[in-house]
Amino acid sequence: MTGPADEGRRGFLRLAAAAAAAAGTAPGAGAAATAPRGVPAAVAGRAASGPGFRWIEVAQLANGAPLRLPLHEVRGRRPGPTLGVTAAVHGWEILGIEVVRRLLERVGVDFAGRILAIPVANPPAFQSQSRYSPLDSQDLDHVFPGGTGGWVTPRIAHHITRELIEPADIFIDIHGGDHSCTVNYAMGSSREVALETGFPVVRVLTDVFRGAANLSGTTMGHAMSLGKRTMGFEIGAGYQADETCIETALRGVLNAMRTTGMLEGPPELPKQQWLVRNTRILRVDHGGLFLPSLPIDRLNQPVAGGTVLGRVVDPYTLEPLQTLLAPWERGVLMMHKAGIAMVEAGLWVFNVGDLATAEVHTGPHRSADQATPPA
Numbered sequence: 001m002t003g004p005a006d007e008g009r010r011g012f013l014r015l016a017a018a019a020a021a022a023a024g025t026a027p028g029a030g031a032a033a034t035a036p037r038g039v040p041a042a043v044a045g046r047a048a049s050g051p052g053f054r055w056i057e058v059a060q061l062a063n064g065a066p067l068r069l070p071l072h073e074v075r076g077r078r079p080g081p082t083l084g085v086t087a088a089v090h091g092w093e094i095l096g097i098e099v100v101r102r103l104l105e106r107v108g109v110d111f112a113g114r115i116l117a118i119p120v121a122n123p124p125a126f127q128s129q130s131r132y133s134p135l136d137s138q139d140l141d142h143v144f145p146g147g148t149g150g151w152v153t154p155r156i157a158h159h160i161t162r163e164l165i166e167p168a169d170i171f172i173d174i175h176g177g178d179h180s181c182t183v184n185y186a187m188g189s190s191r192e193v194a195l196e197t198g199f200p201v202v203r204v205l206t207d208v209f210r211g212a213a214n215l216s217g218t219t220m221g222h223a224m225s226l227g228k229r230t231m232g233f234e235i236g237a238g239y240q241a242d243e244t245c246i247e248t249a250l251r252g253v254l255n256a257m258r259t260t261g262m263l264e265g266p267p268e269l270p271k272q273q274w275l276v277r278n279t280r281i282l283r284v285d286h287g288g289l290f291l292p293s294l295p296i297d298r299l300n301q302p303v304a305g306g307t308v309l310g311r312v313v314d315p316y317t318l319e320p321l322q323t324l325l326a327p328w329e330r331g332v333l334m335m336h337k338a339g340i341a342m343v344e345a346g347l348w349v350f351n352v353g354d355l356a357t358a359e360v361h362t363g364p365h366r367s368a369d370q371a372t373p374p375a
Contacts, residue, residue, distance in 0.1 A: 056159050059152055061135075067124070067152065069159055072117040074104060080113025080262050084168030084228075085253065086160060087118070089140050089175065089219060091125025091133075095236035096174030099249045106250070113262045116164045122156065131178075144222040161222065170256050171223040171230050174249060177237030181349065183335040184245050184300055186252055187220070189230040191275060195361055196259045197231055197252035198269050200300050201334055201353060203276050205232065231256060240296045240338055273361045274332060276353035281335075286321040287344045288312045296338040302355065305329040309350050310337060330355040 056069040085103070087096025100119040107115070120126050122140045124133040132139055138153035145165075146157025165171055177183040185201040187208055188194030194202040205220055215221025223230040233252055236245035255267035284290065293308045303309070307326040314321055335351035343349070 074115040078112040081169035093176035275359040
């Protein structure tokens with residue numbers, strides 16, 4: 001089977017001139033960005049033909065400090081589509097911030113179109129290193145498209161929708177594992193979009209959420225409802241395999257730019273990819289001390305059914321409480337808890353894809369030197 005088609009490239013390029021005129025993405029369009037106080041010198045002073053920065057004001061907090069979102073806008077040398085990227089929608093999922101930083105550093109302005117990036121989409125949750133906002137206990141990824149009234153979290157969602165998702169032709173939201181679980185896979189609004197990310201393990205968004213209705217309230221679901229070419233990356237966390245996950249995600253963003261004509265050349269794809277249809281999440285049934293049985297380098301690798309993935313023991317009596325086994329006859333680890341940790345009952349520790357129902361994609365234009373799942 002050949003690699004993913006670059007459908008949409010010609011359509012994006014045909015619309016590029018109109019998009020540039022409407023959004024001011026033509027070279028030299030718009031006024032120079034003025035960086036407010038507190039913005040690093042590397043950001044301040046960038047010309048309108050290159051990266052720009054501004055704060056999006058959301059609300060004033062009770063302590064008098066402003067609640068605001070950082071918006072980076074990069075205008076390429078040539079007209080083209082708009083790419084929107086968000087990270088840290090959940091405050092403890094921080095690796096996406098570094099992906100955005102490397103993206104802006106890597107591409108400069110030598111591309112077609114425009115990049116809109118919000119590296120910290122949920123500042124209150126980021127500050128508290130939590131999935132939820134400490135201001136209203138809401139999950140930002142449950143309230144899109146948001147609104148101008150009500151609690152703070154829907155107001156944040158409203159500004160992200162208006163300033164980034166709606167103007168974008170391509171939308172990427174970068175998520176991750178929690179403090180002790182490591183993930184590394186991508187999702188797309190179609191099979192082709194998912195495969196074009198170049199992740200070794202990919203999924204279709206409607207398979208992940210079991211239908212479009214279950215995507216309601218999410219960034220990706222709202223982007224899809226607007227007809228955007230949509231991707232979601234789940235990378236890293238657990239403080240293990242960070243560099244591999246960051247570079248895989250960066251390649252995914254660059255591939256999105258290549259397949260839509262923002263960058264020249266074909267997407268960089270691994271020699272083989274799995275498109276996984278079915279997965280199973282494993283949770284612990286008892287609180288206690290979790291002991292992994294496999295090292296971190298087994299992430300994105302095959303695992304035979306019945307393989308011991310980890311155990312839970314009573315930290316006081318030291319007796320065994322639970323053994324977690326690989327559920328599929330042929331599976332692949334998509335989320336891996338590779339470190340010793342205290343756990344509570346119900347916590348998920350593994351996500352295992354079923355290879356018996358997965359699609360295997362190989363073909364030309366694929367690089368053998370990229371991380372590749374073995375057959």
